[in-house]
Amino acid sequence: QKEVEQNSGPLSVPEGAIASLNCTYSDRGSQSFFWYRQYSGKSPELIMSIYSNGDKEDGRFTAQLNKASQYVSLLIRDSQPSDSATYLCAVKWQTGFQKLVFGTGTRLLVSP
Amino acid sequence: DGGITQSPKYLFRKEGQNVTLSCEQNLNHDAMYWYRQDPGQGLRLIYYSQIVNDFQKGDIAEGYSVSREKKESFPLTVTSAQKNPTAFYLCASSTYPTPQALYNEQFFGPGTRLTVL
Numbered sequence: 001q002k003e004v005e006q007n008s009g010p011l012s013v014p015e016g017a018i019a020s021l022n023c024t025y026s027d028r029g030s031q032s033f034f035w036y037r038q039y040s041g042k043s044p045e046l047i048m049s050i051y052s053n054g055d056k057e058d059g060r061f062t063a064q065l066n067k068a069s070q071y072v073s074l075l076i077r078d079s080q081p082s083d084s085a086t087y088l089c090a091v092k093w094q095t096g097f098q099k100l101v102f103g104t105g106t107r108l109l110v111s112p
Numbered sequence: 113d114g115g116i117t118q119s120p121k122y123l124f125r126k127e128g129q130n131v132t133l134s135c136e137q138n139l140n141h142d143a144m145y146w147y148r149q150d151p152g153q154g155l156r157l158i159y160y161s162q163i164v165n166d167f168q169k170g171d172i173a174e175g176y177s178v179s180r181e182k183k184e185s186f187p188l189t190v191t192s193a194q195k196n197p198t199a200f201y202l203c204a205s206s207t208y209p210t211p212q213a214l215y216n217e218q219f220f221g222p223g224t225r226l227t228v229l
């Protein structure tokens with residue numbers, strides 16, 4: 001089992017729709033979860049952090065966390081073509097050094 | 113402006129050559145990290161440093177070396193022992209990572225793209 005799993009996509013949604021990106025992780029003790037956006041050829045940019053079960057909203061972005069199911073998701077409302085990018089899920093590992101473990105990312109394509 | 117800078121943006125290496133990638137941060141972060149990203153793969157941790165004058169191997173340290181003589185700087189050397197160095201190299205920094213500290217967001221520099229000729 002991969003440590004952090006994401007569907008590679010591409011996930012295609014029309015402009016204005018809700019994009020739903022999912023991530024599962026294997027370290028049951030993990031407490032901190034992050035979503036990064038990475039445009040092609042650029043470095044990752046942190047867009048959301050979540051630490052508690054439930055939803056956390058920031059503008060058009062909502063992060064959802066369910067520690068019992070070891071599942072974290074990112075919803076993007078009113079998707080725009082400028083949201084087209086790869087979204088990386090990262091989990092702060094609790095075993096050993098507190099490193100971030102990254103998924104391979106989900107590519108999102110928003111069509112006008 | 114606070115942030116992380118990496119140089120050069122593009123780097124070309126000949127066979128048998130060592131090259132050094134620069135990473136500087138002015139965020140006053142204690143911890144710094146080097147990652148490698150290959151197409152279709154997630155970020156893989158090469159080395160990390162939690163404090164000055166201390167660093168540890170990550171998951172794929174073979175063929176790489178680092179130093180941490182100053183809090184602001186964490187250069188990465190790709191040695192000739194690294195057989196497949198072509199990749200996108202990313203430097204990141206964060207506050208000191210502990211199990212109790214939830215807020216250890218890592219922030220990335222713009223990256224260096226290394227190509228072997």
